[in-house]
Amino acid sequence: MKQVILAAHFPGVNNHTVWSDPASGSQIDFAAFAHLARTAERGKFDFFFLADGQRLREQRGRIHDLDVVGRPDALTVLAALAAVTDHLGLAATINATFNEPYEVARKLATLDHLSGGRAGWNIVTSSDAFTGENFRRGGFLDYSQRYERAEEFLRTARELWDSWAEEDLVADPVAGTFAAEGAGAFAHHGAQFDIGGHFTVPRSPQRYPLTIQAGDSEEGREFAASTADAIFSRHSTLEAGQAFYRDIKSRLAGHGRSPDSLKILPGVTFALGDTDAEAQENADHIRRQQVSPQTAILLLEQLWNRDLSSYDADGPLPAIDPDVSEDSIIKGRARMYRDPLKTAAEWRALAEAKRLGIRDLIIEVTGRQSFIGSPARVAEEINEFVQTDAADGFILVPHLTPAGLDGFVDKVVPLLQERGVFRAEYETNTLRGHLGLENDL
């Protein structure tokens, strides 16, 4: 039987994170991160995951104010979490467009040392000019080049990580030799980066921190198949998950890789209850918290691409059609609908059939929890997804900070352990070790 991989996503800056609940705490205090990471480690999770965004989201030219806003620098928090955890992998999302390989490779190698081999890197490629306004480079990178740069960025980082051989750190006071001759020397001449010199961080415990990829386009999938260790995917239903899984795994042979060398981890949400019925009630309650009247209008605008602020959240859908021009009213977040007119037609049909107002429709068509049920049911479904190749495991996204993972760890994890599909104790000390990817370098 396949073993399930589990990761914990710190609740994000979107409407899935419920801040209006009395149990919702700070999204920025270190205690919140420490609580969630310790909970994940108590549950023997593979890793803790932080997302990233380098410009506050805007809608209709104004900073988005309805969701949680504000988050820390990922690597800085992970370095601190390394001090309060012992085994848990620590993965940061780092953008390849608004960073440079020398600096990122240095930071990741440092984190890998400081955590004893637990660093991971979700390499993302957002390259919009809007975000570029916060950086020296500005919005220079054409969309078509984002994976060219990401691919060369990662290749360069690995050259830097290899620039110190394992035996290059000598530290022999008697011989008077601290480092081997030529330690850290590198030269990379490419289209994106033309750099050379010496790297400052000796070989780290994992050699290469775990590489995760999260893009979904054809280029993104090829990039992942050629070089990533894991994919953070958005294909979280059984059928879509299986199709994505087949697609990705079938690409691996072409790159000379085994199917096991790339782990597929959909991001998923969950709602628990003592009984399935209670879980469903909890799920409905959470959905209403996630979609306030104001958020309902805002999410509708994301499909309609128009100002709908004058509409009533309890009233009917707009009669006017979505604006399908190139110009998006949303900045700082990927466009979510490929065919807005078609989706709008589907939503209208559904609203009519079920007599739903805007808010109820949005609750119905967006972001239903992936797993809803008693702990036994959720454990069973998770295992089924993994055993039937819809996934190798999951990145769980709780809806509450900081306690959103407590119930899962207390109630669902023991059931997975009983089934023998999830570790009862950590068996290795590194993130690659947890995923069985130590020897795949």
Place this chain on the structure above:
Amino acid sequence: MSAASLHLAVALDGAGWHPAAWRDPAALPKDLFTAAYWAGLVTEAEHGLLDFVTIEDSLALQSTRLEGPDGRVDQVRGRFDAALVASRIAPLTSRIGLVPTITTTHTEPFHVASALATLDYVSGGRAGWRAQVSGRSTEAAHFGRRDIPGLRLESLDDPETVRLIRELFDEAADAVEVVRRLWDSWEDDAVIRDVPTGRFIDRDRLHYIDFEGSRFSVKGPSIVPRPPQGQPLVTALAHARVPYEFAARSADVVYITPHDAEQARAIVEEVRGFGNDVLKIFADLVVYVGEDARERKARLDELDGADHASDAAIFTGTPGELADLILDWRRAGLDGFRLRPAVLPADLGAITRGLVPELQRRGVFRTAYEAATLRGHLGLPRPAGRYAGSR
């Protein structure tokens, strides 16, 4: 200035500041690339009630030559990212300030602001920054974005070099300005969690910083809410007029490198001439502390094949003699000292267990931490945000 208001920091770098420190019998050369080593140093410094530690860094291997690598393997080569080391130590300490070095030359001010604001969160208000410029051509070659001809010691006066130094510090001033604006770009009360209106933040309390400079433009606001200290501490090392001006304009603390009390007085006067009365002025000192200080230094000099040379004055002597020197120099108008231990952890231990008790006996150094934040240790208030109320 109250009698007990002397400030003390230590500068941590590799195995210590002597180039052969790692070969001292008391050194821990095999541990330099472990978290435990750095945790041990910083907890020791906190045990001594020091104001803060700085952590050295640079985006190139250490070298005895300004122009580039020296190929030497008999000295410590290699280092961690200092900001991450500081963050790794933060949860293991509770009072001491953590001041990593980060260059302004090759980094993105936006990332620097986020990293330091986050360090301030994970440490509960103990973050600082030693802002540094990178004048080496080798560092520029690691980024491949611009050519820096590189500084040469023998030609620090030629017009090209003077222009380069001016340019690097002008850019550093811009970077600090951007970072400080970003720290203020969220008002303290921006998070409102107002359920009736569905709003998490009051977006009118978030501000674009709209910085436009010759090297970069930054829009803002920060992705990180305003850090606990409001403004984490900004510090800079300065040896000459251009960096003195930079420090007076941009920093909260400047480290200077006088070689005697007379020079200290002259530099303090020059720095104060830029009109920043609240800037704290620290003198840097390399220290070998203990009864055997001179012999230890001689042994290390022999191992290295050269007399220890430094930009800062080098002290060898007992804790009592060091206390004498500190109190003497202090009268030149210094607020504190940043001590560079020659060998770690030995000279750090001699500071915390020898010098500090001596200064306490003389009534010039705290006997317990009185504040919880780094600004607090230095008696600096938490500043109001520059945009507060500008809506």
